[in-house]
Amino acid sequence: MIEWRANxxxxxxxxxxxxxxxxxxxxxxxxPIPSETYLEQELGVAKKTVRKAVHxxxxxxxxxxxxxxxxxxxxxx
Numbered sequence: 692m693i694e695w696r697a698n699x700x701x702x703x704x705x706x707x708x709x710x711x712x713x714x715x716x717x718x719x720x721x722x723p724i725p726s727e728t729y730l731e732q733e734l735g736v737a738k739k740t741v742r743k744a745v746h747x748x749x750x751x752x753x754x755x756x757x758x759x760x761x762x763x764x765x766x767x768x
Contacts, residue, residue: 692734692735693705693708693734693735693736701736701740702740702741702743702744702747703744705730705734705736705740705741705743705744706743706744706747706748708734709724709730709744709745709748709753710748710753712724713748713753713754713764718764719764720764720765720766720767721763721764721766722763722764723760723761723762723763723764724745724754724761724762724763724764726761727741727742727745745762748762749762752765752767753765753767
């Protein structure tokens with residue numbers, strides 16, 4: 692579950708958690724991150740919230756999408 696913080700959008704909290712998991716190696720480069728449905732259930736948030744967080748990760752180059760396969764961690768230097 693996500694820990695609620697006042698005055699911060701929930702999608703930002705999900706984004707920060709996923710980014711942290713990428714940076715600490717929980718999610719490894721070129722491997723998929725968990726599905727939106729799985730994250731929705733694990734974190735107790737709406738799928739729209741997860742989708743917005745993953746979209747931001749994609750915009751910032753942390754993940755990339757492979758059509759019909761999901762979102763994968765981008766290799767970073």
